[in-house]
Amino acid sequence: MVIERPRVTIVGAGFSGLVAARELEGAGVEVTVLEARDRIGGRAWTEQRLGHTLELGATWVHWMQPFIWTEITRYGQTIYPSPVTENAYWLSGDEVHHGSEAELDAKLERPQAKIFEGSRDFFPYPHDPLHILGSGDDELIARFRAADQGSVLDALRDGDFTQEEIDLADAYWSAGYNGYTASASPLMAKHWASLSDHRLSLLDEQTLRFKLTGGMRGIYEAIAADLRAQIRLNSIVTAVEHDERGAAVTLEDGTVLRSDAVIVTAPLGALARISFTPPLPEKAQEVVEEGFNCTGFKIWIKIKGHHSLIAYAPTGHPIALVRSEYFLDDDTTILVGFGSDHTTIDLDDRDQVDELVKRWRPDLEVVECTGHDWGADPWSGQTWATPRSGQFLEGWSLFRGTQSRLRFAGADWAKGWNGVVVDGAIETGITTARGLIEEFRAMKEA
Incomplete structure (x- = not known):
């Protein structure tokens, strides 16, 4: 025909x-x-909320993401960076730790290197992620299949990693998978590493650093x-x-x-x-x-005063990651946050979110918060896909x-x-x- x-x-x-x-x-x-x-x-949904242009869905882009960069070039768009924060806070057990963002990143290096182990072997061609299944290397294929089982944090359980390191990795990947780390395939983290030259710093840069000027x-x-x-x-x-x-x-x-x-x-x-x-x-x-593992949420939070911060919390805390994104002229700061379970939070409940933010710093005061519940949205039923x-x-x-x-x-x-x-x-x-x-x-x- x-x-x-x-x-x-x-x-x-x-x-x-x-x-x-x-x-x-x-x-x-x-x-x-x-x-x-x-x-x-x-x-992807750009909208005016909290007195600023916000991305309720997809946000960050990078020149090492070939397909979106072509569109940015095609349509003459420009990018600008999210801020590097001055203060870092992370919860482990009943203790709030405090340092710089660089110190936080340094503490993540060792557990992340363990989680990324095998990424070079498994993904020689990152944009062809199942390539090695046809390699004929039975031992490598067996290891590859085994790496799709269990939890992304399993690699840290039998080593000499401290609970603080495990909690930091848990918080990081609760946000990254936008779902519970206990059910998250370890292979996705390794694949993300391969797409980022196997470097944690580049992975962070590609997923959380640059935004579109025009949204x-x-x-x-x-x-x-x-x-x-x-x-x-x-x-x-x-x-x-x-x-x-x-x-x-x-x-x-x-x-x-x-x-x-x-x-x-x-x-x-x-x-x-x-x-x-x-x-x-x-x-x-x-x-x-x-369903996929992406049962989480993204939230925007406006707080009083100008505060440059990033904060992590492991499973058990509804918000796993929050960081400063915008400093407004009315002496407020807009934070962006992520968590693993959209049913544990009301994205518009100022009082609930204020209580959660105070777990890191009791002096912070939430003015307003917002977001879109993609998990409850019938036309998405999830956030970004994670296995x-x-x-x-x-x-x-x-x-x-x-x-x-x-x-x-x-x-x-x-x-x-x-x-x-x-x-x-x-x-x-x-x-x-x-x-x-x-x-x-x-x-x-x-």
Whole structure:
């Protein structure tokens, strides 16, 4: 069958969906983009709150993240750094420790080096994370598979690491995985290390240092402005039928859109809301039911006075990491924070958050706090994708291809920076769209 002008339906208007639409349109494909929310951007969302422009979702970017850096260059955006803080506080047991950010980083070096062990062997090509499974090295493959089991902190349990070091690593990775460290696959931390030249300092720089001057909105709105495709907001997809010839997408109002392919960019946490016919493969369905490890939250906190600080707390404390981001003219400071469980905190409850912040410094006073509960959001059901034990090998990769015209794209399924930054979303938007373009061309030439 020859398709003269292919049509593709894209579910989701986040970075992945918008980039896929742009790529497809450039090859002459007709595109319709369906978005359940009343806005574009997905888990990137720039908004005015607390008297400042804030990122409720994805925030930090870096020139070593190749896909987002291309978009920053394409649209003439600029970046600026988050501040290096003057004071560091970390909880261990019943004690609050105090030092500089450099001293805190130094204390993390030894446990992090242990957690990163094996990263060079396991990820010789960081953007091809499963490469060694085809290496033929049985001993290495066995070690690789074993490293996907247990907890990210297991490496520290049998050594000579102090409880303070373990608590610091626990706090760091509670924020990094945005979920409980006890269920977090050790392989993700090693993969992040490989994407950062196996250096903790570069990992911190890539994930928590540089922000877009115009906000994430400056990029996702620019991509949308380049599209000819219709972006239909408030369009809730309830069902997707797919076979080797095309797909039919059903909306909540009963409307059915037929096309030659469908790209679903919804996060794993939202896939249970869509009925797939035929069903997803059994292992993929099991991952949907289990969910990823990202059960946490991001919060913005305004406090009285100008305070330059970073603070850590291990499992058992709702907020694992908080740091100063903005110093306002009204003599207030806006902090950004992360924790492992969105059900343990009310992101708008000033009194609760004030009590939590005082665990580090009793003199601090919270004025206001805000955030978006991505875990409770029906169109995300999670924050950035991080794997549970066993899911690095049996998780994201299960959604990379199908035998029909159903495709998945989004940060959850990226080979490189999957989950935590928009780089992975752009990566899969491009690669998924290009795969369909080549398929359509091959059919036309046959």
